[in-house]
Amino acid sequence: MVDLSQYLPILIFLVIALGLSTAFVFLPMGVARLTGAHKPDPEKNSEYECGFPAFEDPRSQFDVRFYLVAILFIVFDLEAAFLFPWAVSLKETGWAGWLTMMVFLAELVIGFAYAWKKGALDWE
Template sequence: MVDLIEYLPILIFGGIAVGISVLFVFLPMGVSRLTGVHNPTVDKLTEYECGFPAFEDSRSQFDVRFYLVAILFIIFDLEAAYLFPWAVSLEEIGWAGWLTMMVFLFELIVGFAYAWKVGALEWE
């Protein structure tokens, strides 16, 4: 049975990490509250990201095509991340590695063709 005292350094490290994280989050907020002027006005609380007030309810349905394109980008970007180490180690992994990568690329091409066919890449 493992003695629980062996986990004490991990617990101490976790406590220090949480403490520093909390310090980095709340200390600047506290210092700015104590040293700055806290005077919220209507102008300070207006929308500043898009420049105009929201024209719909925030719980309304929205188009998810942007997120679909972003997910497809991540998938095909990861494919490129797999190609670089494969190309570097191709001499060591031989024909089995080459064939495995060709199967992987074929699956990606099929997925890309499907996404293209269903219109996931079209932006209106």
């Protein structure tokens, strides 16, 4: 017979996390409706981040540069996320770890140079 009592703290944690996240999402919306703060208008519902209206015809053309810059940001953000643990564990990984990271960085530099040469980083 498997002893499942070890998983009780995890279950309690998940129930509390689910309850808190639900409260943080729905409680402000309920309070806004009850207090009268929920007053939508065209200015509040307008586009604000990507530069094109969110409720248009889905087949309309739009500028893909925004998404290209976002993808490049994610790539170089992941690079930074890999560099920190590598630097901390460099003593344990030795020369093999150092060489592997240099190959990884060289690939990223080549990709960055290619994106720069193609004009992906130019904003007109």
